Amino acid sequence: xxxxxxxxxxxxxxxxxxxxxxxxxxxxxxxxxxxxxxxxxxxxxxxxxxxxxxxxxxxxxxxxxxxxxxxxxxxxxxxxxxxxxxxxxxxxxxxxxxxxxxxxxxxxxxxxxxxxxxxxxxxxxxxxxxxxxxxxxxxxxxxxxxxxxxxxxxxxxxxxxxxxxxxxxxxxxxxxxxxxxxxxxxxxxxxxxxxxxxxxxxxxxxxxxxxxxxxxxxxxxxxxxxxxxxxxxxxxxxxxxxxxxxxxxxxxxxxxxxxxxxxxxxxxxxxxxxxxxxxxxxxxxxxxxxxxxxxxxxxxxxxxxxxxxxxxxxxxxxxxxxxxxxxxxxxxxxxxxxxxxxxxxxxxxxxxxxxxxxxxxxxxxxxxxxxxxxxxxxxxxxxxxxxxxxxxxxxxxxxxxxxxxxxxxxxxxxxxxxxxxxxxxxxxxxxxxxxxxxxxxxxxxxxxxxxxxxxxxxxxxxxxxx
Amino acid sequence: xxxxxxxxxxxxxxxxxxxxxxxxxxxxxxxxxxxxxxxxxxxxxxxxxxxxxxxxxxxxxxxxxxxxxxxxxxxxxxxxxxxxxxxxxxxxxxxxxxxxxxxxxxxxxxxxxxxxxxxxxxxxxxxxxxxxxxxxxxxxxxxxxxxxxxxxxxxxxxxxxxxxxxxxxxxxxxxxxxxxxxxxxxxxxxxxxxxxxxxxxxxxxxxxxxxxxxxxxxxxxxxxxxxxxxxxxxxxxxxxxxxxxxxxxxxxxxxxxxxxxxxxxxxxxxxxxxxxxxxxxxxx
Numbered sequence: 236x237x238x239x240x241x242x243x244x245x246x247x248x249x250x251x252x253x254x255x256x257x258x259x260x261x262x263x264x265x266x267x268x269x270x271x272x273x274x275x276x277x278x279x280x281x282x283x284x285x286x287x288x289x290x291x292x293x294x295x296x297x298x299x300x301x302x303x304x305x306x307x308x309x310x311x312x313x314x315x316x317x318x319x320x321x322x323x324x325x326x327x328x329x330x331x332x333x334x335x336x337x338x339x340x341x342x343x344x345x346x347x348x349x350x351x352x353x354x355x356x357x358x359x360x361x362x363x364x365x366x367x368x369x370x371x372x373x374x375x376x377x378x379x380x381x382x383x384x385x386x387x388x389x390x391x392x393x394x395x396x397x398x399x400x401x402x403x404x405x406x407x408x409x410x411x412x413x414x415x416x417x418x419x420x421x422x423x424x425x426x427x428x429x430x431x432x433x434x435x436x437x438x439x440x441x442x443x444x445x446x447x448x449x450x451x452x453x454x455x456x457x458x459x460x461x462x463x464x465x466x467x468x469x470x471x472x473x474x475x476x477x478x479x480x481x482x483x484x485x486x487x488x489x490x491x492x493x494x495x496x497x498x499x500x501x502x503x504x505x506x507x508x509x510x511x512x513x514x515x516x517x518x519x520x521x522x523x524x525x526x527x528x529x530x531x532x533x534x535x536x537x538x539x540x541x542x543x544x545x546x547x548x549x550x551x552x553x554x555x556x557x558x559x560x561x562x563x564x565x566x567x568x569x570x571x572x573x574x575x576x577x578x579x580x581x582x583x584x585x586x587x588x589x590x591x592x593x594x595x596x597x598x599x600x601x602x603x604x605x606x607x608x609x610x611x612x613x614x615x616x617x618x619x620x621x622x623x624x625x626x627x628x629x630x631x632x633x634x635x636x637x638x639x640x641x642x643x644x645x646x647x648x649x650x651x652x653x654x655x656x657x658x659x660x661x662x663x664x665x666x667x668x669x670x671x672x673x674x675x676x677x678x679x680x681x682x683x684x685x686x687x688x689x690x691x692x693x694x695x696x697x698x699x700x701x
Numbered sequence: 702x703x704x705x706x707x708x709x710x711x712x713x714x715x716x717x718x719x720x721x722x723x724x725x726x727x728x729x730x731x732x733x734x735x736x737x738x739x740x741x742x743x744x745x746x747x748x749x750x751x752x753x754x755x756x757x758x759x760x761x762x763x764x765x766x767x768x769x770x771x772x773x774x775x776x777x778x779x780x781x782x783x784x785x786x787x788x789x790x791x792x793x794x795x796x797x798x799x800x801x802x803x804x805x806x807x808x809x810x811x812x813x814x815x816x817x818x819x820x821x822x823x824x825x826x827x828x829x830x831x832x833x834x835x836x837x838x839x840x841x842x843x844x845x846x847x848x849x850x851x852x853x854x855x856x857x858x859x860x861x862x863x864x865x866x867x868x869x870x871x872x873x874x875x876x877x878x879x880x881x882x883x884x885x886x887x888x889x890x891x892x893x894x895x896x897x898x899x900x901x902x903x904x905x906x907x908x909x910x911x912x913x914x915x916x917x918x919x920x921x922x923x924x925x926x927x928x929x930x931x932x933x934x935x936x937x938x939x940x941x942x943x944x945x946x947x948x949x950x951x952x953x954x955x956x957x958x959x960x961x962x963x964x965x966x967x968x969x970x971x972x973x974x975x976x977x978x979x980x981x982x983x984x985x
Binding site for chain 1: 724725727728738742743744745769770773784785786787788789790924925927928929930931932934936941946960963964966967968
């Protein structure tokens with residue numbers, strides 16, 4: 236019988252302290268806390284949580300093992316469906332997925348599924364088998380190339396390697412992990428302790444990963460197929476191209492895309508004085524946008540010592556960011572200016588940002604996204620003084636692969652056209668994740684990678700039988 | 702790791718390195734660039750490809766010491782290795798798009814200055830290999846600062862210009878363009894200018910006067926070099942473009958050079974990149 240206790244609170248770094256460092260904010264459960272929280276699960280016969288998980292992790296199944304204290308068993312239950320539990324436990328929007336569907340959430344607090352997953356994932360990292368303990372998987376002699384080492388690529392590669400394929404991931408940047416290393420900050424997702432070690436787990440399956448190879452430039456998708464002997468290619472190249480507003484003053488010194496700002500901080504460790512890459516957060520930074528990337532940027536600017544403000548054109552109810560991130564940002568002293576939209580950026584004589592002119596908005600009728608669309612309040616123009624502006628308005632897929640792969644169909648937003656299974660307009664090319672959907676979540680990308688792996692296996696099995 | 706197979710000094714502050722990077726060498730084209738990183742702590746630095754040898758698998762880069770990272774590159778020795786050497790990036794030179802029969806009828810001018818001379822070389826060499834001998838103006842303050850002149854003379858007609866008159870034409874490259882066009886009556890169909898931003902600005906103004914279609918190769922600040930960050934934004938013909946994926950070559954008559962120069966100095970007074978305030982954590 237489930238334990239009727241309140242949700243076990245999770246320990247966090249003190250907001251005042253953490254606003255000055257890049258250490259992880261959430262400290263996670265320890266073994267006792269995890270086992271206690273796990274007892275709250277009702278173990279529903281029809282687990283709604285599992286249905287809401289994009290990769291259908293057997294949530295009641297792994298929680299049952301946590302209750303017993305058998306973390307190894309819990310880890311293997313999750314591993315059937317997810318190769319990145321430590322990552323997903325930290326960055327999934329649980330409130331709109333598993334925890335949002337939890338029966339306990341109707342009257343009270345849902346089971347802390349994300350925090351439990353994180354605990355099990357971290358346990359698995361700490362207790363990972365040594366290289367000599369891993370039983371090598373028999374190879375089937377077929378080669379598959381994976382473009383991009385983000386969540387989609389890693390998930391696809393893992394599944395294919397488990398099926399015996401010889402898999403090589405081609406990564407454009409110098410570090411493996413895609414958005415997990417360049418986009419999501421250290422204080423939300425530790426790079427060495429979590430990302431690098433989940434990548435190690437993928438490598439232990441026999442996946443080969445090369446960095447510094449830009450598919451579409453260093454080699455094309457067709458060269459991988461025609462010259463390097465890959466029988467199928469999975470494209471998981473993400474959505475890396477930043478959008479700007481197209482307003483006056485966007486090229487002033489001190490205006491950055493969130494991608495640039497976060498890449499400098501995360502991938503290049505610019506906040507660390509022992510690294511060479513510079514970063515500039517100014518004294519007062521305005522971040523435009525309301526998604527997770529905007530929250531990551533504003534909290535990074537805060538940690539670099541800038542007074543930091545979110546400017547968002549809708550109201551707080553429409554903020555697309557995870558609830559936990561908004562909550563953490565507020566605790567750290569971030570100011571939120573809702574229903575505010577920039578119209579131009581004002582510069583000094585020598586071309587540096589000195590302010591951002593905004594208008595107030597009010598909410599009108601729901602638009603095609605179902606959210607109430609903001610309308611400008613006439614005569615509400617006002618200037619917010621600042622010396623840095625960061626645009627966090629979303630990203631689109633990089634057009635490089637589209638331009639260099641003949642016959643690969645894309646839509647008008649530049650996304651690769653693919654079926655639910657990841658099949659593109661070319662028979663031996665598959666795609667998934669943000670490259671197909673446009674910017675979405677880690678878990679959706681992982682789910683797409685796994686589906687594509689299954690489709691690739693089916694395709695190549697049929698080809699071999701011919 | 703990407704080993705430096707040879708290194709030589711072209712001047713006290715400029716080095717030429719051949720780096721073993723077979724995948725890059727296999728696909729490199731004139732006009733493209735690479736992103737290099739010296740070590741784990743290093744910046745990602747874009748450098749124009751100055752030559753490539755597909756058989757040997759090497760790519761040649763030329764670097765001038767101007768800040769912390771370029772100095773770090775130039776301090777590396779033969780046998781040392783770059784942590785990263787990614788590319789080729791950017792679009793190849795527009796010259797490669799022109800049909801060969803048309804190209805062979807064209808009179809092509811390159812204008813090179815400073816560390817921009819070496820990146821002109823692969824383009825002039827490519828033209829030579831395809832039966833076109835271009836004119837190349839190389840400008841410098843004084844003759845001791847010339848680089849790549851011998852190499853260039855193997856593949857093009859070289860015209861030198863020095864500010865102090867110590868070699869070749871006495872004056873700036875803009876004066877020599879005028880001399881060739883107005884006094885010697887040369888009719889150029891296409892011009893490519895590579896060098897310091899201020900030189901590209903004024904040389905572009907000169908070629909505009911004569912109606913010569915002109916491309917310039919911009920060396921904007923970059924982080925990833927693949928279209929992700931937008932640090933390399935430049936205004937061309939009133940529109941924002943990314944130097945890394947839309948360039949690095951753009952129509953010199955349409956680039957907003959003043960903005961480009963301002964943006965290039967974005968981190969000049971930053972604690973890390975300024976040579977006076979930089980706290981060195983190297984072993985030196």
